[in-house]
Amino acid sequence: MSSESPMSGVGRVVADRYLLLNRLGGGGMGHVWLAHDQRLACEVALKEIVFGDPAEPGQEREARVARARAEARHAAGLRGHPHVVTVHDVLEHEGLPWIVMEYLAGAVDLRELLARDGPRAPAECARIGLAVLDALTAGHERGVLHRDVKPANILLAPDRTGAPYGRILLTDYGISVRPDAGETRHTLASALVGTAGYLAPERATGGPPTPAADLFSLGCTLYRAVEGRGPFERENPLASLTAAVMEDPRPPVRAGALEPVLRGLLAKDPDRRMTAREAEAELARIITPQSEAYARPESDLGSAPPWASSARPGRLADTRAAPAAGAPHRRHRPHALRAALAGGLGLVLALGGAWYALADRETGTGTAAAPYGEAVGLVTPLRTGDCVLADWPGATRFTGTPRLTLDPTCADKVPDGQVVAFVGAASPQEARKEGPARCEERTRELRGRLADVRSLAVVPAPDGFEAAGRRTACLVLGAHGPVYGPLGDRRRFGTAFADTATMQRRDCLDVRSRREVRLVPCDGRYDEQVLGFTRLGRDVTLAEARTASDAACARKVPPRDYGFDPSVHEAGSWTSEGPWKSGTHVVVCTVRRQNGGTMEGAE
Known part of the structure; x- marks a missing residue:
């Protein structure tokens, strides 16, 4: 497969759904294709994970495939973030993982833009930095690290007004098995993931990935954008890695107001490195130096809703349902951002x-x-x-x-x-x-x-x-139909679900029958827990879904990818009439014990 010509896959249909139109890019570990989704009649970007050595040991190959699946799901957890390329799905075709992503017409990556048009102005770099920082922070708050922030992974796309670089998006979010767009990737004992010249010194010396390491990589990226070359760019990758560990960055000459941010993000000691909050405030001041942060009222999430005393338990119509965690974690962002x-x-x-x-x-x-x-x-x-x-x-x-x-x-x-x-x-x-x-x-x-x-x-x-x-x-x-009831922490424990539309990731479920499922706290006993969602084909009826959804969830949202022992746990699912009335055919995927016993808070 690695010897294919760039267009040799054109015309292939992946997973009986995605027609490959042309190659968008790729490298030694995979290809990115523009594909036509024949089911939804729209264009998507399809990432094909390719193994250059067909004789690679099966166990290592399996581990890499599993990592691609799991980390693609981490990226999908950031779906809807304005500065993260959306991951729609991860699937297997002919034994290899494919990742279905948002296609951005007219997009150019920052590396290509710099090569074509040269360094960018400090204010433009600050705007890029704010967007990427917002994406990184969203991931860090969910425990997801990017590990490969660099110009090639930052896309600039037209916005709704047609401005050519109005949208800024971080791609390849948390995906360690990925096309590398021609840049060298260095791996040490399957743990060191990153690109020479952008890798934090603590990572280059074998330390674990941390949010601070992502911030160092962002600093290298912004330095490259404003100066035209990287702070540790040398004649070969090994020399670049060594420079990041042993040498100070080259003094910037074009950075202007951006220089303090670069200096703070490129600190060798992660404990002394500029924090995300500090970087946001500094970058914001470069863009709008006269603006002042101002307080905004917090929503009254703790007050009792008007329906709290009169809500009546609903029932799932011949369905199965899934679990969610407790109250959502609020994100606090500097007002300057x-x-x-x-x-x-x-x-x-x-x-x-x-x-x-x-x-x-x-x-x-x-x-x-x-x-x-x-x-x-x-x-x-x-x-x-x-x-x-x-x-x-x-x-x-x-x-x-x-x-x-x-x-x-x-x-x-x-x-x-x-x-x-x-x-x-x-x-x-x-x-x-x-x-x-x-x-x-x-x-x-x-x-x-x-x-x-x-x-x-x-x-x-x-x-x-x-x-x-x-x-x-x-x-x-x-998005396509009613929600059938309260959302988020407005739902009360003990209330039965009227439809799967209000089920959330990490909800914990008390299953009374195939028609009645109640939301319960996750720190006690429960029957199932919601892991995620998948969609069934448009030609699948609701009756067929009730027999096919467990298998679909086992393929698309396997519990093992969430840390559940496959010898003890299995995939479950819930369907309801709502998604079939709207035509979305969304299925809620859960995890449960194989023997039908209850699960505990520790799980």
């Missing part, structure tokens, strides 16, 4: 990818009685925990401005979504300009734990700004 992202560099439009700002589009028509405009229709401001029904113009979801109504019980009317946070603003103009991007950030973690949801920002109308409490409401809505 948000202020910088809201600056005049077009980054706000790049952040969301899929958000819609709701406001009264007709000037002068908003009133105090219509805080979000006549089109939205609400006469009182939204509150945290409110469940809503969304009536979209033309019945096409996320097209136009929906008319919203409340579902006070969050159950009786089959809600489309829920208010999960608010972001404040100093003026209606600021709310309209910055609200959608801030809502995208505030809802990101919850969306990452659910299978099929999107963010929606409900922006105050100009004349309803005060009535709305000077706040934009951040909603999470079902």
Whole structure:
């Protein structure tokens, strides 16, 4: 396979679904293809893991394949992050793993851009640095390390306005078995992963990967971007590794205001290295030197929702269900980062990818009685925990401005979504300009734990700004159908699931019957735990899914990749009518004991 010509795979169909169109790039360990998803009629990027030595020992080969699967799933956990290339799926075809990723039309990687156009200005490098730092921090908070930050792994793509480099995305997130785009990868005892010239000194000397090591690699990347060559670039990879350990970086000559950040990130001692929070603040000051950080009100996530006392347990219609962990971990970001992202560099439009700002589009028509405009229709401001029904113009979801109504019980009317946070603003103009991007950030973690949801920002109308409490409401809505009930930590332990749409990764489940599954704490006894999600084919009926979903989850979300002993545990699954009504065919994948016994909190 390693001797194939660059186009020899064109026309192949992978997994009976993906038609290979042409090679986008690759190296000694694999290829990246542009492919057509014949099921969803869209283009994707398909990464093929290739082994150059067919005689490689089977055990080592198996381990590398398993690592590709597991780490691709780590990357998929960051799905929806505005600065991470989305991983949609990982599959096996002819015994090799393939990773299905977001395709970015018109994208160029930073290495290619530097080779073509030369070094970038300090402010542009700061903008790139902020985006990559945000992606790294999101991974670090989930325990996922990138381990190979470098220009070749940073993509710049057109944003929604057409600006050629408006979107900045980190790719190959946490995937150690990967195409290397021609750059040398060094591995020591299958543990040292990285690229010479960008590898932290503690990693080059055999130390474990840490968040600080990723920050060092970011420093090398920004140095390369602004100076035109790496801080430890030498005549060969070994010399570059040695320089990173033994020598100071070359004094920068073009960095200007970026120099203190480079110096801080390139500190040899990881304990003395600039932290992510410090780097964010410094980079933000380069982009918007006059902006000041300002406080924003936190959403009242601890208050009792209006439906708490009247919610009625739902039931899964002939389904099976899955588990989730406790309350979500909140992300705290320096206010300077948000202020910088809201600056005049077009980054706000790049952040969301899929958000819609709701406001009264007709000037002068908003009133105090219509805080979000006549089109939205609400006469009182939204509150945290409110469940809503969304009536979209033309019945096409996320097209136009929906008319919203409340579902006070969050159950009786089959809600489309829920208010999960608010972001404040100093003026209606600021709310309209910055609200959608801030809502995208505030809802990101919850969306990452659910299978099929999107963010929606409900922006105050100009004349309803005060009535709305000077706040934009951040909603999470079902992407293709209702959510059937409360989300996140608004769900109460002991409540039965009405549909799989509200099941989250790491939920723990008490299985009463095939029709009744309840959410329970994970620190006690439970029957199953939710690991993730997969999709079945469009031609699979719900009746067929109930017999095929366990096997599909065993292939796509195997418990062994999450640390569960395969001799003790097995894959389980739950389906419900909702995903089949919406056409998404999403299945919830779980882990359970093979003997049917209960699991414990320690597991």
